[in-house]
Structures are given as C-alpha cells and as structure tokens.
Amino acid sequence: MSNNNQQQPAPVLELRNVSVGYESAHGMVQAVRNVSLKIYPNQIVGLVGESGSGKSTLGNAIMALLKNNAVLLGGEVLVQGQDVYKLNKKELRKFRWNRMSMVFQSAMNALNPVLTVEEQIADVFTYHRPAMSKKEIYDKAVALMKMVSIDPKHLKSYPHELSGGMRQRVVIAIALALEPDLVIMDEPTTALDVVVQKSILDKIKELQREKGFAVLFVSHDFSLVAELAEKVAIMYAGRFIEITDSKKLNLLERHHPYTEGLLGAIPELTAETVMIEGIPGNPPDLINLPTGCAYHPRCKYAFESCKTIHPVEKNVDGRLIACHLYEEEVVR
Amino acid sequence: MAMKQPKPQYERDLIVEVDDLVVKFQVRGVSGQQTIIPVDHVHFSIRKGEVLSLVGESGSGKSTIGRSLVRILRPSGGTIRINGNDITSIRGKELKGYRKDAQMIFQDPFSSLNPVKTVEKHLTFPLKKHQGFKGKELSQKVGELLQKVGLTPVNEIRTKFPHELSGGQRQRLAIARALAVNPKFVVADEPISMLDVSIRAGILQLMNELKNDFGLSYLYITHDLASARYFGDRIMVMYGGKVMELADSKELIKLPLHPYTRLLLAATPGSHIDMNLTDQSNEPPNLAIDRKGCPFAFRCPSATDICREEMPSLQNKSQTGEHFVACHHSL
Numbered sequence: 001m002s003n004n005n006q007q008q009p010a011p012v013l014e015l016r017n018v019s020v021g022y023e024s025a026h027g028m029v030q031a032v033r034n035v036s037l038k039i040y041p042n043q044i045v046g047l048v049g050e051s052g053s054g055k056s057t058l059g060n061a062i063m064a065l066l067k068n069n070a071v072l073l074g075g076e077v078l079v080q081g082q083d084v085y086k087l088n089k090k091e092l093r094k095f096r097w098n099r100m101s102m103v104f105q106s107a108m109n110a111l112n113p114v115l116t117v118e119e120q121i122a123d124v125f126t127y128h129r130p131a132m133s134k135k136e137i138y139d140k141a142v143a144l145m146k147m148v149s150i151d152p153k154h155l156k157s158y159p160h161e162l163s164g165g166m167r168q169r170v171v172i173a174i175a176l177a178l179e180p181d182l183v184i185m186d187e188p189t190t191a192l193d194v195v196v197q198k199s200i201l202d203k204i205k206e207l208q209r210e211k212g213f214a215v216l217f218v219s220h221d222f223s224l225v226a227e228l229a230e231k232v233a234i235m236y237a238g239r240f241i242e243i244t245d246s247k248k249l250n251l252l253e254r255h256h257p258y259t260e261g262l263l264g265a266i267p268e269l270t271a272e273t274v275m276i277e278g279i280p281g282n283p284p285d286l287i288n289l290p291t292g293c294a295y296h297p298r299c300k301y302a303f304e305s306c307k308t309i310h311p312v313e314k315n316v317d318g319r320l321i322a323c324h325l326y327e328e329e330v331v332r
Numbered sequence: 333m334a335m336k337q338p339k340p341q342y343e344r345d346l347i348v349e350v351d352d353l354v355v356k357f358q359v360r361g362v363s364g365q366q367t368i369i370p371v372d373h374v375h376f377s378i379r380k381g382e383v384l385s386l387v388g389e390s391g392s393g394k395s396t397i398g399r400s401l402v403r404i405l406r407p408s409g410g411t412i413r414i415n416g417n418d419i420t421s422i423r424g425k426e427l428k429g430y431r432k433d434a435q436m437i438f439q440d441p442f443s444s445l446n447p448v449k450t451v452e453k454h455l456t457f458p459l460k461k462h463q464g465f466k467g468k469e470l471s472q473k474v475g476e477l478l479q480k481v482g483l484t485p486v487n488e489i490r491t492k493f494p495h496e497l498s499g500g501q502r503q504r505l506a507i508a509r510a511l512a513v514n515p516k517f518v519v520a521d522e523p524i525s526m527l528d529v530s531i532r533a534g535i536l537q538l539m540n541e542l543k544n545d546f547g548l549s550y551l552y553i554t555h556d557l558a559s560a561r562y563f564g565d566r567i568m569v570m571y572g573g574k575v576m577e578l579a580d581s582k583e584l585i586k587l588p589l590h591p592y593t594r595l596l597l598a599a600t601p602g603s604h605i606d607m608n609l610t611d612q613s614n615e616p617p618n619l620a621i622d623r624k625g626c627p628f629a630f631r632c633p634s635a636t637d638i639c640r641e642e643m644p645s646l647q648n649k650s651q652t653g654e655h656f657v658a659c660h661h662s663l
Contacts, residue, residue: 163616198599220528222529223601227601261530265530267536269602270586270603276536278532278534279530280534
C-alpha cells in the first residue's frame with residue numbers, strides 16, 4: 001500500500017524540536033523538551049528511558065494520541081513528510097493505522113474483552129477498507145494470524161482465552177494489518193516472561209525484515225533495546241541526551257555520563273567478575289527541572305557550567321551527545 | 333508421580349532445609365474444580381550467610397516457595413526446617429515468634445507499605461512488638477535503620493508518608509522494615525523488578541552489604557538470570573513446580589546442563605547461547621496434579637517418550653562439586 005519509492009533516503013519519521021507538556025495544578029509538566037530525531041525505512045530505533053523520562057509521551061505524541069491535559073507545545077511531527085498535527089480529525093483517522101500504527105504495552109487493555117479476535121481484526125478493515133468483502137476480510141484475518149504464528153482457530157477466541165504472549169501477538173497483527181510505514185511499539189514485551197519476550201522480539205525482527213516498516217521501539221530495558229535496535233536514543237527528563245549506534249553501547253566507548261551510569265548499573269551475564277554501581281539520587285521533578293543540565297545533580301562529573309548552562313548536542317565519534325564534557329568551549 | 337529425589341548433603345551450617353515440599357491449590361478451571369500442584373516435591377537447602385537465587389517464569393512455583401518459607405502460606409506436605417526447627421505447620425504464638433527469624437521483601441513497594449503510616453511508624457511497630465524497644469532507644473533505633481538502608485537525611489525522611497517517597501526509597505523502607513526484627517533469613521521476591529534500571533543496582537548493592545554486615549541468608553526470587561548470578565552464590569532453576577537445575581551461579585551460567593536453563597539463557601539479552609525458540613514456547617506449564625512426566629517435556633527440543641512418562645530425578649553431575657540436574661537427556 002505504501003508509496004515510499006520516490007526519494008529513498010527520505011525519513012519515515014522526522015521529529016523537529018518537539019515539545020510536549022502536561023497541564024497540572026502545580027504548573028506545566030515538561031514531559032518532552034525540544035526533541036529531534038529521524039527514522040528511515042527499514043530501521044529499528046530504540047527509545048530508552050526511566051519512568052517519567054517522557055518516552056511514552058513522545059510515542060503518543062507521534063500518533064497524535066495525546067490525552068486531554070497533554071499539549072504539543074512546539075515542533076513538528078512528520079510521518080512520510082506529512083505533519084500529523086496539520087491533519088483534521090477525519091484525515092487523521094484515515095492516516096493513523098494506514099501509515100503509522102502502534103503496539104501498546106498492555107495487550108489486555110489494548111484488546112476489547114467482549115469481542116473475538118476475528119471481530120477486532122475485521123474492525124480495522126471495515127473502517128479503512130470498506131470495499132473489502134466479508135470473505136476477503138476473513139482470509140486476511142487468517143493470513144495475519146499465521147503471520148504472527150497463532151493457529152487461526154483462535155480467531156473465534158476472546159482475549160481472556162489467550163495467553164499473554166498470544167494476546168501481544170494479536171495486537172501486533174492488528175498493528176500490521178494495513179502494512180503501515182511506521183510502527184510505534186511502547187514496551188510491547190514488558191509484562192511477559194523472558195522466553196515469551198524473546199520469541200515476540202524474534203517475530204518482530206522477522207516481520208520487520210520481511211515487510212520493511214520502520215519501528216520506534218520504546219522501552220526501559222537497555223540491554224533488550226541494544227540487541228534489537230540499530231540506533232538507540234536515550235532520554236532523560238524529556239530530552240535526548242544521547243543518540244548512538246547500538247553496537248557502540250558499551251563502556252569502551254565515550255558516552256553521556258547518564259548512559260555510562262546505566263551501562264554500569266546492569267549486571268553482565270557472562271563476564272568473569274561482575275561489578276555494578278547504581279546511579280545516586282532519583283529522577284528529577286519535571287515541573288521544577290534542575291537548571292542547566294537536568295542530570296547534573298546525579299552526575300559524578302558535574303562542574304560549574306553544568307549547573308547553569310544547558311548543554312547542546314555535539315557529535316562525538318559519530319554519536320550525538322548533549323554534555324559539557326564534550327564541549328571544548330565551555331571553561332571548567 | 334512422586335519421585336524420591338536425592339537429599340542434599342546435610343551440614344551443620346544450614347539455615348534452611350526444605351525436604352519434599354509440596355503445595356497444592358484448589359482452582360476453578362474450565363472443567364470445574366481442579367487441584368494444581370505449583371510446588372511438586374522440592375528439596376533444597378540454604379547455608380548460613382548464603383544467597384540462593386531461585387529463577388523461573390510465571391507458574392514455576394518460585395513465589396509459592398518463598399511464601400511457604402516465611403509461612404504466609406501453609407504447605408500441603410513435606411518439611412521446612414529453619415535452624416533445625418520444624419516450622420512447616422506451626423501456628424499461633426510459635427508462628428509469631430518465627431516472624432523474628434524470617435522476613436520477606438515484596439515485589440511491589442507501592443502496595444507493600446501502608447499509605448496512612450509514616451516512615452517512622454512502619455519501623456516502630458516491629459521494633460516494639462518483636463524487639464521490645466521503648467522511648468528514646470526506639471527512636472534512636474529507627475534512625476540507625478534508616479541510616480543503614482541509605483534513607484537520608486534521616487530526620488526529614490522519618491515523618492514522610494510512602495507516597496512522598498520514590499520507588500527506590502520505598503523499597504529501601506521495605507528492607508529496613510524487614511531488618512527491624514533482626515532476622516536471620518530473608519526472602520526477597522523480585523525486589524528490583526519494578527524499579528528503574530538506575531535504581532536497581534543500588535538496591536542489589538544494599539542487600540549485598542546487609543548480607544555481609546549481618547550475616548543474613550537470602551532466598552532471592554527472580555526471573556532475571558543476570559541479577560541472579562550477580563547476587564546469588566548458587567542458582568536454582570525451576571519449571572512447573574519442579575527443580576530443573578541447581579548449581580554454583582557461575583557454573584550454571586557457563587555450563588548449563590538442562591535444556592530449560594539453556595532456553596532461559598538464550599532468551600536473556602547478552603547471553604552466549606543462541607537458540608531458535610519454537611512456537612509452543614508460549615504456553616504456560618501444566619500444573620494439574622495428575623500430569624505425568626517432566627513438566628518441561630512439551631516445550632523441550634530434546635524431549636522423547638520417556639520425558640512425557642517419567643519425571644527424571646535430580647542428580648549430581650559434577651565430579652568435584654555439586655551440580656544437580658533433573659533431565660533424562662542432560663549433557
């Protein structure tokens with residue numbers, strides 16, 4: 001369905017200085033601050049951050065699914081060159097799922113408990129492809145189930161009759177039903193057992209290679225994203241503090257101190273001796289953000305400039321890092 | 333089928349000895365009332381000052397074992413001895429007394445604390461009740477505990493309510509509360525799985541420190557092999573209520589003998605094992621009481637007829653040390 005054969009290197013998703021806030025009684029919660037990113041066809045990009053870092057908010061903002069008190073404060077979200085916030089309601093409903101779709105964290109909540117799997121898959125086609133006949137829709141549903149390795153007999157099942165892993169597979173099948181160019185996956189495997197998680201990730205990789213859609217994979221699990229994604233954006237207090245090639249995610253390379261801290265906090269499975277060190281302190285209050293670099297109160301390298309001057313992204317060995325450590329101009 | 337499994341070597345320095353432990357539950361399934369057996373004749377022991385990591389997926393029985401050990405749950409069969417005393421079915425005063433010896437840290441620090449009690453109240457209650465502290469001494473003891481678990485500045489934290497604390501701070505409070513009775517043995521049930529990555533390491537480090545300072549023994553329940561290996565001296569892998577493998581942590585990761593351990597390792601990011609997962613790996617284990625054979629057989633790549641008929645016994649495969657594995661086809 002997609003017509004992305006004009007200029008190949010055009011990004012599927014382009015974020016230009018996107019900022020999102022939540023209005024609250026205590027002031028504006030700055031969940032996403034001035035974020036820019038490009039995702040190209042065939043690419044899996046990981047978005048990693050702790051709770052409250054703004055990663056899910058950003059995912060919702062791309063889908064134009066921000067909830068009542070959340071507002072896009074600035075910037076542009078371009079999907080295949082189309083600014084999703086310039087579409088009217090009707091156009092947006094057509095655009096969503098056709099061009100971009102989303103896999104939500106909790107498969108139980110994403111599925112309707114009183115409809116069978118078949119009805120939920122058919123729903124996508126009856127709205128977006130009104131010309132399709134019942135038979136065509138059924139055949140398509142069977143094909144989708146086979147695609148995610150579920151026995152088509154489960155088309156007649158209700159969500160509660162399926163295991164957690166199967167439910168998440170159904171959600172993935174629905175997200176891919178219209179062959180979108182971009183799929184946003186918000187912690188799709190968080191509630192699942194490790195083995196099931198692995199089999200779902202393998203499935204996502206396989207389908208992605210086959211269909212060539214682009215993925216923004218949102219997760220808090222660093223090691224998981226590093227294995228799956230090609231490029232990883234690390235978020236802290238609503239900003240990208242580092243965007244890096246996933247192969248470079250090790251302590252031998254130079255990183256943002258937060259990335260370094262996270263890498264040092266994960267016990268390694270196979271190393272001879274395992275040393276881990278936590279990051280002191282807690283994630284910041286998003287209403288009263290620290291001045292300068294938001295990470296400075298927890299940073300072991302912090303110096304004077306960090307407290308006052310906001311660091312900008314710099315290219316360090318091919319990675320984007322927003323840290324004063326890598327800026328020669330700033331006087332320590 | 334109840335197979336006699338070899339008992340671990342009894343040593344004088346054992347704190348926990350679990351022998352033939354069985355837990356059964358009545359559940360209402362699709363086909364009416366049904367008995368399941370989430371813990372199926374399990375033997376193991378924990379030495380003084382040792383951390384035993386218990387690894388498994390949901391439905392493996394790992395939490396049920398933890399709950400049996402602190403006796404929130406009464407086992408259906410077998411014996412649990414703590415320091416040589418049988419606590420399998422004690423009740424009343426005896427059980428209350430036992431709370432001093434064994435404590436539990438739960439997974440969710442958001443629901444394991446009382447929202448209307450201050451930090452101080454969480455700690456004064458066990459200190460008064462089990463240790464008999466009063467007045468100035470009591471308040472001093474609270475301060476010491478908070479300091480110990482890194483909840484500082486102490487005087488500011490004391491008066492706070494749980495909702496004013498972050499996830500990591502709450503888990504620290506839960507740990508302080510467990511320590512308040514001066515226990516000898518702690519069951520930690522997924523204590524870090526709900527915390528942010530940057531906070532997890534700090535909690536693991538704290539538990540490690542306390543182990544060394546107080547000579548504590550732990551049963552560390554987790555689904556994550558990496559942290560099991562980091563914190564545990566030995567790792568016990570369970571599936572469907574049965575022990576699959578039990579060995580020294582490093583050895584188990586380096587040289588897994590059971591196909592299930594290999595599968596778990598292959599699914600863990602950063603492992604050296606690469607394995608294609610079959611599609612049936614999505615189904616939960618059969619816990620029905622009338623099941624036959626090895627619970628892992630239906631998912632196992634190397635299963636044969638005997639696996640579906642007969643549960644293999646747990647055997648030591650190591651010439652020099654202890655490496656127990658329950659598999660008909662182990663390496």
